[in-house]
Amino acid sequence: MTSSWRDHIESDGPGRIRIRRHGQMLTDAILVADESQIGEGIDDRSPSQLVNTAAMPGIVGDAWAMADWHFGYGFPIGGVVATDVDFGENGGSISPGGVGFDINCGVRLCSTELSIDQIDPKSLATELSERIPSGASSKGGFVLNSNEMDSVLSRGASAAVDIGLGDSDDLAAIESNGVLESEERSVGERARKRGTKSLGTLGSGNHFLELQVVDRIVDERAASAYGLHEGLVTAMIHTGSRGLGHQVCSEHVASIESKYRQQGKMWHSDEWGMTLPDRQLAAAPLHSREGASYLDAMSAAGNFAFANRSALTQRLRDVLRARFGRDGDLDVVYDVSHNIAKIEEHKVHGVSCTCCVHRKGATRALGGDHPELAARFSGVGQPVLVPGDMGTASWVLAGPRRGANAAFSSSCHGAGRKMSRTAARKSIDSGQLLKRLEESGVHVRAKTPNVLSEEAPEAYKDVDDVISLTSKANLARPVARLRPFAVIKG
Numbered sequence: 001m002t003s004s005w006r007d008h009i010e011s012d013g014p015g016r017i018r019i020r021r022h023g024q025m026l027t028d029a030i031l032v033a034d035e036s037q038i039g040e041g042i043d044d045r046s047p048s049q050l051v052n053t054a055a056m057p058g059i060v061g062d063a064w065a066m067a068d069w070h071f072g073y074g075f076p077i078g079g080v081v082a083t084d085v086d087f088g089e090n091g092g093s094i095s096p097g098g099v100g101f102d103i104n105c106g107v108r109l110c111s112t113e114l115s116i117d118q119i120d121p122k123s124l125a126t127e128l129s130e131r132i133p134s135g136a137s138s139k140g141g142f143v144l145n146s147n148e149m150d151s152v153l154s155r156g157a158s159a160a161v162d163i164g165l166g167d168s169d170d171l172a173a174i175e176s177n178g179v180l181e182s183e184e185r186s187v188g189e190r191a192r193k194r195g196t197k198s199l200g201t202l203g204s205g206n207h208f209l210e211l212q213v214v215d216r217i218v219d220e221r222a223a224s225a226y227g228l229h230e231g232l233v234t235a236m237i238h239t240g241s242r243g244l245g246h247q248v249c250s251e252h253v254a255s256i257e258s259k260y261r262q263q264g265k266m267w268h269s270d271e272w273g274m275t276l277p278d279r280q281l282a283a284a285p286l287h288s289r290e291g292a293s294y295l296d297a298m299s300a301a302g303n304f305a306f307a308n309r310s311a312l313t314q315r316l317r318d319v320l321r322a323r324f325g326r327d328g329d330l331d332v333v334y335d336v337s338h339n340i341a342k343i344e345e346h347k348v349h350g351v352s353c354t355c356c357v358h359r360k361g362a363t364r365a366l367g368g369d370h371p372e373l374a375a376r377f378s379g380v381g382q383p384v385l386v387p388g389d390m391g392t393a394s395w396v397l398a399g400p401r402r403g404a405n406a407a408f409s410s411s412c413h414g415a416g417r418k419m420s421r422t423a424a425r426k427s428i429d430s431g432q433l434l435k436r437l438e439e440s441g442v443h444v445r446a447k448t449p450n451v452l453s454e455e456a457p458e459a460y461k462d463v464d465d466v467i468s469l470t471s472k473a474n475l476a477r478p479v480a481r482l483r484p485f486a487v488i489k490g
Contacts, residue, residue, distance in 0.1 A: 004022065005022075005044075005047050005048060005051050006038075007022075014472040015032055015034065015470070015471075015472030016030055016031070016032060016473050017033050017034075017035075017038060018030050019051060021054070024055045024277055025051060025054040025055055026054060026055055027060075027062055028054070029051055029054045029064070030062050030063070030064050030065070031050065031069065032069070032407075032470065032475070033065075033067065033469065043070075046071050046077075047065070049071065049072065049075060049076040049278075050076050051063075052276075053074075053075055053076075053098070053281065054081075055277050055281075056081055056083060056095065057083070057087070057088075057092060057093045057283065057285075058083040058088065058091065058093050058285075059082065059083050059092070059093075060083065060084050060348045060355060061348045061349070061408065063079070063080070064079070064081070064407045064410065065078045065079055065080075066080065066362050066410065066412040067469040067473070068361065068414050068415060068461065068466050069361075069416060070416050070417045072361065073101070074095065074278060074280030075097050075098045075100075076360075076361075077100075077360060078361045078362055078412065079098065079358065079359075079361065079362065080357065080358065080362045080407055080408055081357075081358045082344075082346065082348075082353075083286070083356045083358075084353055084355060085286055085354040085355065086354060088285070089285075089287075090272070090286065090288050090291070091286030091288075091356075092286060092355075092356060093285060093286070093291075093356075094283055094284060094285075094291050094295060094341055094356050095256075095283035096249050096252050096253045096282075097280050097281055097283075097360075098281075098283075098358030098360050099249070099298060099359075100360050100361070101245070102240040102245055102246065102339055103249060103301040103302055103305065104180075104301060104303075104304075104339060105207075105238075105239065105240030105245075105337070105338060106335065106337035106338055106340075107336060107363075107385040107413075108312075108313065109234060109235070109236050109335075109385050110234060110236075110237070110331060111226075111227045111330070111331050112232070112235065112320070113329040114232075114233040114320075115231050116233055118324075122443050124211070124486055125211075125487070125488070126443075126445060127323065128316075128486065128488050129447075129488050131319050132202060132209055132316070132319075132488050133200065133202065134201065134202040134203065134204070134207075134488055134489060134490040135202075135204050135447035135448060138194075138197040140200075140201060141197045141199050141200050142197075143196060144163075144196055149192055150184065151163070152199070152303060152304055152307045153184035154182055154300065155179055155303065156180065156306040157170070157171055157174055157306040157335075158171060158177075158179060159303075160306075160307035160310040161310070164314075165199070165200065165314050166314060167314070167317075173331075173333065173335060173374065174332070174334075174335040175334075175336045178303075178307075178310070179303060179306065180299035180300075180302045180306075180340075181299060182299035182302075182303060183300075184296070184300040184303075185293075185296060186248075186252075186293040186296045187244075187248060187297050188247070188248075188251055190247055190251075191243075191245075191247035191297075191301075194243035194244050194246075194247050195243065198243055198244065199308055199311050200308065200312055200315060201308070201312075202237075202489075202490055203239050203242055204447070204451060204489075205455075205490065208236075208237075208239075208387075208390070208489050209236070209238075209488040210394070210488070211234070211235055211484070211485055212234045212394060212482035212483055213231065213233055213482070213485060214229060214230050214231060214480050214483075215230065215393070215481055215482070216230070216480065217229065217230055217479070218477075219398060219479040219480075222380045222479040223396075223479050223480050225376050225380045226334075226380075226480070227333060228333070228479070234333075234482055235316055236385070236387060237313065237316075239308060239309060239312065240339065241301040241304045241305040241308065242308065245302075245304065248297045248298065248301045249301075252294040252298075255290055256284050256290055256294065257282040259272065259284070260282055267279045272284065272285055295341070295356075298340070302340055305337070313330070313332065316330065333396075334382070336363055336364060337359070338359060338413035338414075340359055341358045342357055343356055343357075344408070344409075346408055346409070347404070355408065359410055361413050361414070362407075362410045362412065363384050363386070363410065363411050363412065364382065364410060364411075365381070365398075365405060366382040366399045366404070367381055367400040367402050368380045368381040368399070368400065368401045368402055370382070370399075380398060380401065381399035381400050381401055382399040383396055383397075383479075384411045385397075386411075386412055386414060387413075387414050388414070388415045388463030389455070389460040390437065390442060390484055391436075391440065391442055391456070392415075392457055393463060393464070393481050393483050394481075394482045395463060395467050395478060395481055395482065396482065397467065397470065397476035397477060397478055397479055398476060398477050398479050400476075405474060405475045410475070411470055411475045412467075412470050412476075414460075414463075414466075415463040416461045417460055418459065418460060418461050419458070419459040419460075421454040423459075424455075424458075424459040425454055427453075428456045428458065429453065430449050430450055431449070433453060434452060441485055442487060444487045444489065445487070446489040446490065447489070448489075451489060455489065
């Protein structure tokens with residue numbers, strides 16, 4: 001099934017390659033790409049994974065891979081798949097592999113009233129690295145008691161506000177107001193324990209806190225609505241649910257995968273009557289005990305991530321107050337997840353559908369008339385936050401001014417890797433990279449210096465190309481480009 005996708009491709013308009021339904025596919029699939037990106041010699045694994053996702057039971061519409069697509073666990077990173085909540089007797093499928101191990105990994109963008117000439121980037125980078133806990137451990141995190149953990153898991157960012165680790169004015173600028181419905185009953189003790197000391201920590205890998213300056217405005221109206229202008233200093237926080245979310249995913253992956261046995265090249269669940277081409281796609285019906293349990297636990301972990309980004313924002317405010325005597329009038333522009341499954345209403349081929357939309361390495365991009373958005377985004381569209389690499393730039397995009405795009409209101413979430421972490425470590429010297437970045441005006445502080453090679457600019461696709469493709473595909477439009485000058489990593 002996965003080896004013949006090239007025999008079934010056709011253009012679907014600017015920036016889109018359609019893979020026509022074949023084999024076990026239940027729908028078509030769409031790659032946000034141009035012909036050069038699917039030429040001979042590319043890694044076929046990601047398009048093959050996309051083809052596999054089109055076999056998800058209860059799938060509706062097309063399976064999508066955003067412009068930053070690359071290889072992942074089961075689903076490609078950048079994958080977007082929607083299933084019908086009302087499919088069959090027990091609902092369409094929900095797959096932990098369609099969300100990923102870092103549940104509600106996401107991005108928060110903050111604006112300030114500071115300008116770049118008011119800042120000593122080098123010394124500020126050093127101070128931030130000393131005050132913002134980062135790295136694989138939970139050292140330096142806020143310690144939660146049992147009641148506080150319960151509140152964070154069920155109430156998300158608002159719980160962080162109540163325990164003094166967030167600002168109530170920020171809530172309206174967070175996706176879903178910073179809370180996903182959960183009774184947190186399916187979060188095990190080991191996951192809770194891993195989260196007890198990690199709130200307010202960045203983590204490692206590609207997670208970061210970055211100070212940036214707006215160096216280009218493309219859409220003046222949207223930029224104004226978002227509070228952005230050239231020369232403005234912004235702060236971007238990229239992190240998720242830390243070890244708690246990883247543990248939740250690991251436990252539910254094991255539980256759901258245990259329901260499948262191999263039949264030839266396919267994987268089959270006798271209990272649910274579901275067949276899949278890859279065990280890593282293992283999914284449960286939404287209304288089954290396992291499906292409902294995973295959705296609840298995933299939402300609870302998502303709430304932890306919202307609270308985590310809120311706590312990190314307060315730490316940033318504290319640093320700015322200490323340095324400037326005020327917090328730089330720091331405001332949250334937006335906070336959005338890019339690893340989540342959500343129950344949403346969509347039109348599929350003109351018919352209303354209550355869908356479970358999996359976004360794995362993909363960002364929601366609502367239209368400016370969506371009722372969830374704050375009034376200031378009306379007629380503009382939701383801010384779409386797209387981190388690039390630490391040596392180039394990040395972007396703010398906007399969802400449609402009205403209505404929804406064709407990809408279940410989804411867009412890209414980053415530049416997307418073009419080198420594996422292993423390959424990057426082997427070919428890029430961290431010390432030389434650090435020197436090169438410093439000379440270019442980007443001051444990087446990392447707890448684990450060797451991680452820098454994995455996150456080098458050359459390990460990623462060109463973010464400007466990703467943005468261009470996303471715009472051509474009519475998924476989101478560019479608003480502002482943000483250039484980094486201080487980067488804190490794990």
